[in-house]
Amino acid sequence: xANKFTRREFIKASSLSAAGVSVLSLPPWASxxxxxxxxxxxxxxxxxxxxxxxxxNQTRLQDMMDHTIMELTGITDKVKAYEAxxxxxTTQTKIAIKFNEARADITRTKVINALKLGLTSMxxxxxxxxxxTLVGNDLSAGGTSEGFKIGSNSYNVKTTxxxxxxxxxxxxxxxxxxxxxxxLSFKAMVTATAGAAISSMHNYxxxxxxxxxxxxxxxxxxxxxxxxxxxxxxxxxxxxxxxAAGNTLIASKDMVAADYQGIMLMKTTGLNATNASNGLxxxxxxxxxxxxxxxxxxxxxxxxxxxxPYTTRILSSGKPLSSIPxxxxxxxxxxxxxxxxxxESRRAALSVFAMNGARVWSAQESTPSFTWAHTDGYxxxxxxxxYLFKLQTGEITARGTVTIGM
Numbered sequence: 538x539a540n541k542f543t544r545r546e547f548i549k550a551s552s553l554s555a556a557g558v559s560v561l562s563l564p565p566w567a568s569x570x571x572x573x574x575x576x577x578x579x580x581x582x583x584x585x586x587x588x589x590x591x592x593x594n595q596t597r598l599q600d601m602m603d604h605t606i607m608e609l610t611g612i613t614d615k616v617k618a619y620e621a622x623x624x625x626x627t628t629q630t631k632i633a634i635k636f637n638e639a640r641a642d643i644t645r646t647k648v649i650n651a652l653k654l655g656l657t658s659m660x661x662x663x664x665x666x667x668x669x670t671l672v673g674n675d676l677s678a679g680g681t682s683e684g685f686k687i688g689s690n691s692y693n694v695k696t697t698x699x700x701x702x703x704x705x706x707x708x709x710x711x712x713x714x715x716x717x718x719x720x721l722s723f724k725a726m727v728t729a730t731a732g733a734a735i736s737s738m739h740n741y742x743x744x745x746x747x748x749x750x751x752x753x754x755x756x757x758x759x760x761x762x763x764x765x766x767x768x769x770x771x772x773x774x775x776x777x778x779x780x781a782a783g784n785t786l787i788a789s790k791d792m793v794a795a796d797y798q799g800i801m802l803m804k805t806t807g808l809n810a811t812n813a814s815n816g817l818x819x820x821x822x823x824x825x826x827x828x829x830x831x832x833x834x835x836x837x838x839x840x841x842x843x844x845x846p847y848t849t850r851i852l853s854s855g856k857p858l859s860s861i862p863x864x865x866x867x868x869x870x871x872x873x874x875x876x877x878x879x880x881e882s883r884r885a886a887l888s889v890f891a892m893n894g895a896r897v898w899s900a901q902e903s904t905p906s907f908t909w910a911h912t913d914g915y916x917x918x919x920x921x922x923x924y925l926f927k928l929q930t931g932e933i934t935a936r937g938t939v940t941i942g943m
Contacts, residue, residue, distance in 0.1 A: 576839040577791035577832050579798050580608045583844050587784045588771045593647040597845075598771065602651040604847050605767075605788045619655045622764045623703050628660060631668050632764075633697050633704035635725055637711065638674040643780065644771040645709055652705065652767065672697050672704070673725065680728035685752050687741055692727040692749075694758050703764040706792060710770040710783055710803050721799050722766050722792040723750035723819070726759055743815060748822040754792060755828045766795040773806045781806040793823045793831030794838050866926075866939055873939055875907040877928055889939075890925040897924065911941050 582605045587597045603615050612618040620626050634652065636645055649671065657666050672695065680693030698704055708721035724738075741749040753759070770783035785802060789795040800816045820833040832838060865876040875887055887907045888899040897913050907928070913919050921942025928935045 576837050577789060577794040578609060579787065579789040579791070579794050579838050579840045580605050581785060581787050581798060581802075581840060581842050582608075583783075583785045583842070585784050586845075588644060588782045591643075591780075593644055593771060595647060595651070598647055599651045599654060600845070600847070601786050601843075602648075602655055604843055605786050606655060608841055608843055609765075609788050609790075615655070616658050616661070620659050623659075625702075626659060626664075628663055628665060629668075630664075630703070631670070631701040632656065633670045633672050633701040634707050635672045635704055636707045637709045637721070637725060643774070645707075645769055648767075648769040648771060648786075649707065652707070670697060670701065675728075678728050681758070683756055683758055684727060685756075687738065687747060687749055687752075690729060690737055692729050692738075692753070694756050695726060695728050698726060698758055698762060701762060703762050704759075706763055706766040708766070708768050708796075708799070710768060710773040710799055721768060721796045721816075723754050723796070723823070726753055726756075743818045743822065745822065748819075748828075750819055751823045751828040751830065754823060754830050760830070763790075763792070765790065766792045768795055768799045770799060770802055773803055791831035791838075793820050793833050795831075796820050796823075797833050797835075798838075798840065866937070868939060868941055870942070872911060873909045873941060875909070875926070875928060877905050877907075877935065885928060887926065887928045890927070892923055892925065894925075 582601045584597050584601050587594055587601060603618075606622070607613055607615060607618040610618045610621040612621055623630060623632070634649060636649065653666065653669055656669060657664050679696040681696055681699045682693065683699070684691060684693030686692070706722050710721070729737075738749045741747050766787075766789050768787040770785040770787055773781045773783040783802060783806070787795055787798050787802070789798075797817070797820050800813055800820070804813050817833070822828070823830045824833040867874045867876070877885065885905075885907075886899065886901045887909075889897045889909060891897055897919055898909060899914070900907055900909075911919055919941075923938050923940045925938055926936070
């Protein structure tokens with residue numbers, strides 16, 4: 538695991554609440570070492586024992602699913618990790634799962650079941666399964682007025698997406714059209730007028746003037762409501778329907794980065810080179826302006842690889858934590874003082890991040906106290922608002938938020 542978490546990582550809520558600080562688990566990408574916008578986090582989880590002899594081990598798949606979501610959100614409480622995907626979650630929240638139907642169902646149902654088990658554990662197990670809707674490729678389904686035209690055909694965002702609060706994009710690792718290229722996450726989100734079909738879009742997948750997949754995914758409703766891209770690469774179907782055991786889940790908030798990593802994985806199974814090349818063109822178009830849906834550049838991705846045995850212990854909601862560091866945060870008009878105690882005085886490092894994950898300020902001390910003058914790494918005063926902090930010494934990490942100037 539790229540960031541190792543233990544029970545000792547978390548600050549006891551009562552300790553910080555007394556200081557007016559809310560406890561928050563810092564996303565993994567907030568460990569970047571430069572003052573810059575965070576890279577697109579991609580979690581790639583592989584368990585070679587998950588899919589053996591055309592049979593899915595559901596227990597191992599569930600473990601993969603839970604650890605993937607925990608790593609993506611940076612939260613080791615499994616239930617809270619799922620909840621973090623859906624801000625404002627209540628028992629009334631409606632979630633759609635968008636899956637691909639481009640191949641025979643080999644592992645998709647198993648992956649959906651594991652995902653639904655995680656979702657229904659939310660809100661202390663009260664999140665209704667009836668609030669989760671499965672959405673496939675049906676082009677005849679009802680559509681909203683939000684959409685676009687390709688030639689004489691009109692395509693509109695499906696009503697399901699207009700009515701849900703969030704949706705999870707669940708593509709499968711499947712290459713079905715050599716000329717069009719791989720398009721894992723992008724399709725199945727629109728409905729079409731009579732006579733139109735998915736196949737009518739294929740000639741436009743790589744069009745620089747009308748890249749249909751970029752048009753679909755840049756629709757405001759879809760961009761706003763997509764909570765997660767989770768690729769089913771447990772089994773992989775290459776050109777000619779050869780099936781290989783991928784034993785992998787790929788998760789990200791960035792659908793372009795997720796597709797890029799999926800294509801790279803599929804290449805290792807003998808995927809037709811032309812198909813892979815064309816699929817990367819699709820990613821390039823979606824990443825470019827004016828769509829700017831995500832990144833197709835590896836240097837702009839923070840890829841975390843997970844494999845059993847996992848270093849993260851799954852914690853249950855509401856259970857008390859032991860051996861937790863104590864941190865006292867005192868905020869004034871011009872500075873914030875972080876006092877910490879771990880039972881012994883050791884050299885520690887403190888980093889402060891903007892809420893988007895960009896590192897704002899950092900320091901190292903041998904004394905059990907840090908003073909932040911509310912400046913960035915260049916000495917310039919930062920705006921008032923909420924910031925994340927990470928204080929680390931040895932294997933112990935404390936994380937939380939602090940609000941200044943308000």
